[in-house]
Amino acid sequence: MKTIRRLIYGEILIATGFVLLAFLSLFFFFDFVEELGSLGQPSRLDPKVIYEMRHALLYVGLLMPSRVYELLPISVLIGSVAVLARLAQSSEYTILRTSGLGPWKALRTLLGLGLLFVALTFAIGDYVAPIADKTAQLLKARYQGRISLGQTGAWLKERQTHSNFSVNVGSLSPQGELGEVRIFEFDNQGLLLSTLQADKGQIEKNNTWTLRKVVRREFETSGQTSAKIVKSVHRTFHWPSSISAEMVSVALLKPDRMRTADLYAYVQHLEANGQTAQRYEIEFWRKVFYPLSCLVMVVLALPFAYFHFRSGGITGYVFGGVMIGISFFLLNNVFGHIGNLNHWRPWLAAASPAIIYSFVSLGAFGWLVLRR
Known part of the structure; x- marks a missing residue:
């Protein structure tokens, strides 16, 4: 059995590696073609700094771990289908069956390999890809100016004992310096107490925000109908807050590029401050279930070992396997959006595609392998 396992594992690992390499080369x-339009452009912060070819190559190279994370499950499916179909076509799998490789042993063997891919996908998606993606964004910002956090900036909310704060950060420099900071303070009844605008800022290690070139306006209510506005200008202003630099840098990454632990902490922060966390909860559960899709892929591939292939007929089955894999990932994205719009339970919206395809793959396994 060890020899059979070594044969199947080796063939599938090599085939998956080649498929993944082909996908990575394409992406x-x-x-890189998308980055060609930025070559030769001077930085907004320093006109002497030019975005060159080597910077574009390094930037695109740093995006590759995220591509590996996205493409690994479908590469596992294509590689597994190609290997099992080839073994069936050459009658090698028939020999393996007569040597004692029954359907359930074959399923356990492939599930063992699937667990290896699950661990690899989780490690890349949770440790390598977020660091590489953030480094890529900071690298690009170094040569092209600040990182814009969208048209409206990054919005965060904090609830303190006597006040609630809405914080807006417009941009973030490669050194972690905040730009275009606005802070709105409200009392517990929702009345505006003060506003603060700062050109620049920095989050210290103790999470205190050090803001520079600050204009602060305080609203002092005298009676129910009139209010006095007190304006003050500060060269430096210190604002104690529990909002850390990591929470602000969340805006650099898409939710699916964040670490699972960071995503969970961000969801807890949103819920503690009364903000909607549905989208991030769905992304958290998708991060949990996404590596497990490698198990679904190897189970989907197993029935292909029991087909009877004519000469040259393997290509159509491999293409069918590719279409199945693409449909899985399309359904995975669609269920995430539908669940967010209809307020489904986050874990259900994230797990539904994997559950559906697991039943489909097990049904195909039972009909094709066990009954026939």
Whole structure:
């Protein structure tokens, strides 16, 4: 059995590696072509700094771990289908069956390999890809100016004992310096107490915000109908807050590019401050279930070992396997959006595609392998 396992594992690992390399080469080319338009442009912060070819290559290279994370499950499916179909076509799998490789042993063997891919996908998606993606964004910002956090900036909310704060950060420099900071303070009844605008800022290690070139306006209510506005200008202003630099840098990454632990902490922060966390909860559960899709892929591939192939007929089955894999990932994205719009339970919206395809793959396994 060890010899059979070594044969199947080795063939599938090699085939998956080649498929993944082909996908990465294709996406590297597309990403690099997209960066060609930025070559030769001077930085907004320092006109002497030019975005060159080597910077574009390094930037695109740093995006590759995220591509590996996205493409690994479908590469596992294509590689597994190709290997099992080839073994069936050459009658090698028939020999393995007569050597004692029954359907359930084959399923356990592939599930063992699937667990290896699950661990690899989780490690890349949770440790390598977030660091590489953030480094890529900071690298690009170094040569092209600050990182814009969208048209409206990054919005965060904090609830303190006597006040609630809405914080808006417009941009973030590669050194972690905040730009265009606005802070709105409200009392517990929702009345505006003060506003603060700062050109620049920095979050210290103790989470105190050090803001520079600050204009602060305080609203002092005298009676129910009139209010006095007190304006003050500060060269430096210190604002104690529990909002850390990591929470602000969340705006650099898409939710699916964040670490699972960071995503969970961010969800807890949103819920503690009365903000909607549905989208991030769905992304958290998708991060949990996404590596497990490698198990679904290897189970989907197993029935292909029991088909009877004519000469040259393997290509159509491999193409069918590719279409199945693409449909899985399309359904995975669609369920995330539908669950967010209809307020489904986050874990259900994230797990539904994997559950559906697991039943489909097990049904195909039972009909094709056990009954026939």
